Amino acid sequence: MATIVAEAPGQATGHAEHEQSFLRKYIFSSDHKIIAIQFLFLTLFFLAVGGLLAMMMRYQIAWPDQPIPGGGILPESMVASGYILPEFYNALVTMHGSIMVFLAIMPMLVGVYANYLIPLQLGTHDMAFPRLNMYSFWLMVPAGIITLASFWVIGGAAGAGWTLYAPLSARPDLTGVELGQVMWLVALIFIGLSSILGSVNYITTTINMRAPGMTWFRMPLTIWALFITAILALLAMPVLSAAGIMLLFDQTLGTSFFLPEGGGQPLLWQHLFWFFGHPEVYILILPAMGFVSEILATGSRKPVFGYKAMVWAIVAIAFLGFIVWGHHMFMSGMNPTLGLSFTVSTLLIAVPSAIKTFNWMGTMWRGNLKLHTPMLFAISFVALFAIGGLSGVFMAATPVDIYIHDTYFIVAHLHYVLFGGSLFALFGAIYYWFPKMFGRMMSEKWGKVHFWTTFVLYNLVFFPMHGLGMVGMMRRIYDSTGYAHLEGIQDTNQLITVAAFGLYLTGFIFAFNFFWSIFKGKKASRNPWDATTLEWQTPSPPKHGNWDEVPVVYHGPHEYSHPDVLDKDWLAQNERPDVVSPAGGSH
């Protein structure tokens, strides 16, 4: 560790001047922009893989009595005579969740955008520790390879759910999965290390490398969100690593940390997992909130409504996120008094969340709305996050949660915040920052097609799941037919599956637009959205080292329609006040 840290400054200084080999420039690069783009390709790949697993699950749920088309290409250990085996279904459930959380959404929010935006929006040349940053990416690659490889080992991939509850996850005789479960944990430890190294970088860069004039309360909300997220990851990931290592020892060394027969405590796993798991939920949503705040301000041509309240709401959510983990465990036999305190702390999170939601609406209120693709995704984020947030209030209340625990209601809720929330914001962010990353615009027409098909199909898939949960459809059920209380829901399940297939296909519209635009898109100007933050004041794409001269910041982050500026409706953070507004402004 210390070796790397001590050597880092030499790396940070050398930029722009010398030609680098292809390998150093594009593969083992320490340039934060290249690393961000590497993360982008990696995570889009895993998004497609995770989605494919979900499609197989949906097929099984909708038509459990029919062989899956194309199932013949999979080995007998997964699909026997055309039918998905129950053990393989367990692996699908587990790996869909794990891949989406750890290899798609989290590294896409943080790995891509923290890397890309922190140095650019703060006005610095690169991260504090560029080489650590490179390691952070290259630790994700083996994690991904191990995860994919685990499908093909004897016993198949991990099948104990993404939450890995012990003793199910610790004893191979319970799931029939031995090596896959171990590989899952090894991949997790790589991911944890990558995340911690990344967080050290993001936090240090934000604290210490801001451009002159970039005070804390002039930082764009994206940076605030990413900074607080990095703190969450820094403090939560190591706890999961510690728990994961103990579980790994239970699986491989014959210890019994979480096995009751050896004196261990299965509940301890749940506490440790959710002590990580709940901050993780906010790791997955806070950056999305940051992107949305910024896109909404740009698309409404107005400053973010209540900027400071937005900042403190992020801080409050992050703090509360550490003291609510027990609300995942209401069914674990916990003391009702303790359950009540977790209910109260969880309900409290609704307050800062509501502050954010109303401030987004306040930002748009009477704005000069530009309904381009990023803006459409950002607006729908607000709507879908509100639905997901409200169903979260249902679950926070113990009596309701006991009823809907481990049903499709939970599946609906988590997809409303994770897909309707995080992923919609991510699509918006990809469209929004694509011109800066690749120097070309993505197609607006196909962007809108992508948005509308995604929005409609997404709601068709996930909204009916609330109802399925209310009638008691179990969360990880392999075949829901044949239960008396679930009679009559099969039509809904088939509708959901058909819509889900459509939703997956919309991903191809996006992928086509994405790759086509990299090569053939319209050339982007420096600042295609007339935005105020620093990254838009550099060429698209910015060169290695970002700036010839470090920018000096004079203004807040979202100064749209400033009354002192007459010739345009935006004021870049680094525009000199004596040039644009003789009065010096009122800030």
Added chain:
Amino acid sequence: MAHAATAARPPERGLDVYTQKVGMWVFLCSEVMFFAGLIGSYVVLRFGASSSWAEPNEVLNVTVTAINTFILICSSVTMVKAFAAAEAGDQKGIKTYLLATTALGALFLGVQVYEYYELIFHQSWAGSHGFTPQAGLYGATFFTMTGFHGFHVLLGVICLGWATIRAYQGHWGADNTHGLEVLGLYWHFVDLVWIILFTIVYLI
């Protein structure tokens, strides 16, 4: 760097502390949470356990480990002295104290290996021969916590070895103390964790 002069970085803004030091403090925060996870689990498992915990001196050799603890504390002192020597530009002092710190760290590891060897091959526990990670929760928590601490010491000793080699190349001096300070922070942290582990695992 060949272009050190042309690529001079603008002055850092933010805290009045150089970036590497901030980075190490931030990293140590995550280390605190890692050990908090292990120690917290230990506390929960130990107080939840019915009978599988031995009395302090029954299995573990507290005397040997107490001496080992003293060795590690001494290495923290020599680390401080090495940093002080660097600040004073005392080349001889830097070499001597870094070498001493590395040696004491390595000695700590050696004693820990000896301790493990004795426990695994010559100690008996709960009627069976050998005190191993499989020896109930007691053995599992003992080897996990001390093992991960030992792993951190190992990383520290490797870095110290590197710093010592650089010292003999005249790398450190009054104008170049940052690396030693950052390494020192890590080393003191490892020392501090050990004092907590020694107390809760060996003494209580």
